[in-house]
Amino acid sequence: MDIVLRAAAVFVLLFVVTRTIGRRELGQLEPFDVILLVVMGDLIQQGVTQSDYSLTGTALAVSTLAVMTVAVSYLSFRVRRLRPILDGEPIVLIHDGRPVEANLRRERITMEELRSQARLAQVLSLDDVACAVLETGGKISFIPRRAG
Amino acid sequence: MPEPPTPVTRSAGLSAARHRDLAGRSYEPWVRRAIVAIFLTLVALGLANVFGQRATTSSASGAAAELTLEVPDRLRGGIIGQGTIEVRAVERIAKPRLVLDPGWIDGMTINTISPAAADEGSDEGRPVLAYGELAAGDTLTVRISYQVNPTDLGSQPGGVVLLDGDREIARVQRTVIVFP
Numbered sequence: 001m002d003i004v005l006r007a008a009a010v011f012v013l014l015f016v017v018t019r020t021i022g023r024r025e026l027g028q029l030e031p032f033d034v035i036l037l038v039v040m041g042d043l044i045q046q047g048v049t050q051s052d053y054s055l056t057g058t059a060l061a062v063s064t065l066a067v068m069t070v071a072v073s074y075l076s077f078r079v080r081r082l083r084p085i086l087d088g089e090p091i092v093l094i095h096d097g098r099p100v101e102a103n104l105r106r107e108r109i110t111m112e113e114l115r116s117q118a119r120l121a122q123v124l125s126l127d128d129v130a131c132a133v134l135e136t137g138g139k140i141s142f143i144p145r146r147a148g
Numbered sequence: 149m150p151e152p153p154t155p156v157t158r159s160a161g162l163s164a165a166r167h168r169d170l171a172g173r174s175y176e177p178w179v180r181r182a183i184v185a186i187f188l189t190l191v192a193l194g195l196a197n198v199f200g201q202r203a204t205t206s207s208a209s210g211a212a213a214e215l216t217l218e219v220p221d222r223l224r225g226g227i228i229g230q231g232t233i234e235v236r237a238v239e240r241i242a243k244p245r246l247v248l249d250p251g252w253i254d255g256m257t258i259n260t261i262s263p264a265a266a267d268e269g270s271d272e273g274r275p276v277l278a279y280g281e282l283a284a285g286d287t288l289t290v291r292i293s294y295q296v297n298p299t300d301l302g303s304q305p306g307g308v309v310l311l312d313g314d315r316e317i318a319r320v321q322r323t324v325i326v327f328p
Contacts, residue, residue: 089166106170131160
C-alpha cells in the first residue's frame with residue numbers, strides 16, 4: 001500500500017510542478033533542462049520505491065502512475081470546467097501583428113525569443129502574424145495574415 | 149469591458165476576451181506565485197533543519213555523572229545516521245546501564261553499537277545496554293549507527309536513561325520525528 005500512496009503523492013507533486021514552472025520552460029527544453037529532468041526522475045524514483053528492488057514494487061508504482069495519468073486525462077475530457085486547471089488555456093501573444101505585452105510579460109517571453117520562434121515557424125516578420133498563441137503544451141503557434 | 153471576439157481569434161477557436169485580454173484569468177499568476185511560495189517555504193524549512201537530519205545535542209547531569217546525547221531528532225525514511233551517547237562519570241559507577249527509548253529501535257535498523265555492550269536486556273520493552281564499571285573521571289562513549297526503515301513515520305520518544313544498576317543517575321528526554 002505504501003508504494004501506491006508514494007507514487008500517487010509524487011504524481012500530484014509532479015503535476016503541480018509542471019503546471020507551476022511555466023509552460024514555456026517545458027515547451028522548449030534546453031540541454032540543461034533535459035539533464036535536470038533526468039536528475040529529477042532519479043530523485044523521484046528513490047522517493048517512490050525507496051529500498052524496494054522488487055518487480056512487484058516496480059509494477060505497483062508504474063501502474064499507479066498510469067492509472068492517475070489516465071484518470072486526469074479522462075477528467076479533462078469529461079469535465080469541461082476542469083480543463084483550464086488540468087490542461088491550462090492558450091494565451092494570445094500577438095494579435096493583428098502587435099505583441100500583447102502584458103501576456104508576454106506574464107509568460108516571461110522576450111521579444112527576441114518570440115522573433116526566434118517566429119523564424120523557426122518560417123515567419124519573416126511579426127507584422128505578418130495575425131495571431132500568435134502560446135499553446136497549453138508550451139509551443140507557440142503562428143497564424144499568418146491572409147494573403148491579399 | 150473586453151472587446152468582442154475578432155475574426156482572427158474566433159476563427160482560430162480562441163476568444164479575444166479570454167485568451168488575449170485574459171478576462172477572468174487574473175487569478176492564475178497568483179495561484180502560480182502561491183505554489184512557488186510553498187516550494188520556497190519547503191526549501192527554507194529544509195535548510196532550517198525542520199526535516200532533519202542535523203544532529204543536536206542534549207545533556208543531563210546527575211550527582212554521579214553527566215549524560216550527553218548527540219543525535220538527529222528529525223529523520224526521514226531510509227536515511228542512515230549515527231547517534232552518540234557520552235557518559236562522564238563524576239563518581240564511580242559500578243554498573244552503568246543505558247536504557248534506550250523506543251525511538252531508537254522501533255522502525256529502525258540498528259547497524260552497529262560501538263562499543264558493544266557487555267550485556268543486553270530489556271526494561272518494559274526498552275533495550276538496555278550494560279557496560280563495565282566506570283571510575284570517577286572516566287568517559288564512556290557509545291556510538292549507534294542506524295538506518296530509518298522506509299515505512300517508519302510519526303514521532304516517538306528517543307531519549308536515554310543512565311542507570312547505575314537500578315538507580316537512575318541521569319535522563320535525557322528527546323522526541324524523534326520521522327518524516328515520510
